Amino acid sequence: MDGYTHVAYELSDTLGRLTELQSLYIDGSTPFAERQPPRRNRVPPRAHRLLVRSAIPSLSLGSLAALGVLHIRACDRLTELPESLGELAALTELHIDACDQLTELPESLGELAALTELRIAQCGGLTRLPESLGKLAALTRLTVSTNDGMTALPESLGQLAALDTLSVYRCDRITALPESLGGLVMLTGLSLPECWTLTALPESLGLLSRLTWLVLRSCRLLARLPESLGQLAALEYLNLVGCSALTMLPESLCQLRALSRLNMWCCRSICRLPESLGQLPSLTVLDLGWCWALTVLPESLGQLAQLTTLDLTYCRSLTEIPESLGRLSALHSLGIRQNHSLQRLPFALVHIEARVFGDMFDLPDVVFPPAAVVDRGAAAVQQFLYDNYSALKILLLIMAGRRRRMRRPPAEVWYLVVVEFL
Numbered sequence: 001m002d003g004y005t006h007v008a009y010e011l012s013d014t015l016g017r018l019t020e021l022q023s024l025y026i027d028g029s030t031p032f033a034e035r036q037p038p039r040r041n042r043v044p045p046r047a048h049r050l051l052v053r054s055a056i057p058s059l060s061l062g063s064l065a066a067l068g069v070l071h072i073r074a075c076d077r078l079t080e081l082p083e084s085l086g087e088l089a090a091l092t093e094l095h096i097d098a099c100d101q102l103t104e105l106p107e108s109l110g111e112l113a114a115l116t117e118l119r120i121a122q123c124g125g126l127t128r129l130p131e132s133l134g135k136l137a138a139l140t141r142l143t144v145s146t147n148d149g150m151t152a153l154p155e156s157l158g159q160l161a162a163l164d165t166l167s168v169y170r171c172d173r174i175t176a177l178p179e180s181l182g183g184l185v186m187l188t189g190l191s192l193p194e195c196w197t198l199t200a201l202p203e204s205l206g207l208l209s210r211l212t213w214l215v216l217r218s219c220r221l222l223a224r225l226p227e228s229l230g231q232l233a234a235l236e237y238l239n240l241v242g243c244s245a246l247t248m249l250p251e252s253l254c255q256l257r258a259l260s261r262l263n264m265w266c267c268r269s270i271c272r273l274p275e276s277l278g279q280l281p282s283l284t285v286l287d288l289g290w291c292w293a294l295t296v297l298p299e300s301l302g303q304l305a306q307l308t309t310l311d312l313t314y315c316r317s318l319t320e321i322p323e324s325l326g327r328l329s330a331l332h333s334l335g336i337r338q339n340h341s342l343q344r345l346p347f348a349l350v351h352i353e354a355r356v357f358g359d360m361f362d363l364p365d366v367v368f369p370p371a372a373v374v375d376r377g378a379a380a381v382q383q384f385l386y387d388n389y390s391a392l393k394i395l396l397l398i399m400a401g402r403r404r405r406m407r408r409p410p411a412e413v414w415y416l417v418v419v420e421f422l
Contacts, residue, residue: 134159158183
């Protein structure tokens with residue numbers, strides 16, 4: 001294929017005669033279609049790539065036997081695609097974007113035996129995909145994005161045996177996924193961001209044995225995850241950001257032996273985490289920022305030997321952090337900001353090398369325990385600090401102790417507070 005693109009401003013009946021045409025781009029967007037003079041360009045009969053600037057009311061594909069790529073964009077008056085679409089035997093890539101008047105796709109879509117990529121985006125009048133979708137045996141990537149009128153995906157979806165990536169983005173009238181989802185045996189990536197009315201995931205989700213990443217960002221009405229989640233043996237990344245209706249995680253979560261990143265930022269209804277959380281041997285990143293209802297962390301947190309990043313920013317109901325945190329030898333980033341309910345922080349923090357991001361600003365100078373308290377030993381000093389200082393002041397002491405940068409501390413306090421805990 002040469003790199004030159006021929007441009008036309010009208011579609012003609014001769015389009016079907018372009019027997020060597022491999023890529024066809026039809027763009028009806030106003031900035032292009034209306035700025036050009038009303039003329040017909042002569043397209044060489046052996047053209048390989050053609051861009052048509054036309055807001056066409058209908059589309060006749062003819063017999064484009066060599067066509068491999070078809071992109072249709074912003075054709076506002078396009079209401080349907082011809083049944084002859086299924087005759088494009090060489091078509092591997094089909095994109096349909098911003099065609100608001102398009103109400104359905106032809107059943108002949110399922111005859112595109114070579115199709116590997118299908119993208120349907122911003123087609124507000126499209127309410128469904130044809131059942132023939134399941135016949136696309138070669139399809140590896142399916143993207144359905146911002147189609148406001150679409151209410152469901154076809155049951156035949158589970159027949160797409162070669163599908164590797166499924167992305168359903170901001171289809172805010174889809175409330176559930178078909179149970180046949182578990183039939184996607186080759187699926188490695190499932191992305192469902194901003195499907196705001198999605199309330200549940202099918203139990204068949206656990207059958208996706210190759211799934212490595214699952215994105216459920218901003219699925220605001222999703223109240224629970226299926227217990228079958230624990231069967232996703234290959235899952236490495238789980239994104240639950242903004243799932244504000246989610247109240248808990250399934251106990252089966254601990255079975256995700258390959259999980260390395262768990263992002264729960266802004267899961268505002270989560271009040272507790274499963275005690276089995278510490279059984280995730282591969283977990284390196286745990287983001288719990290803005291989990292407003294979270295009151296306590298499990299002691300098993302200290303078993304996450306690979307954990308490098310822990311974010312607890314704005315967990316405003318969190319009252320304490322477990323002592324087991326001091327066992328996280330790999331931890332290098334710990335976020336503690338705006339945790340106003342924290343009553344105490346573990347002195348075990350002096351044992352880890354993590355960089356702690358906390359509110360250290362506008363704190364008054366640290367006042368050390370009086371001699372009478374120091375005389376009673378390390379336990380009395382620690383209790384004094386817990387009783388008389390906010391959690392953030394204690395954090396300041398811990399960090400100062402760990403770095404050996406206390407400003408002229410009394411020798412007794414240096415020994416009891418620093419040496420004792422190092």
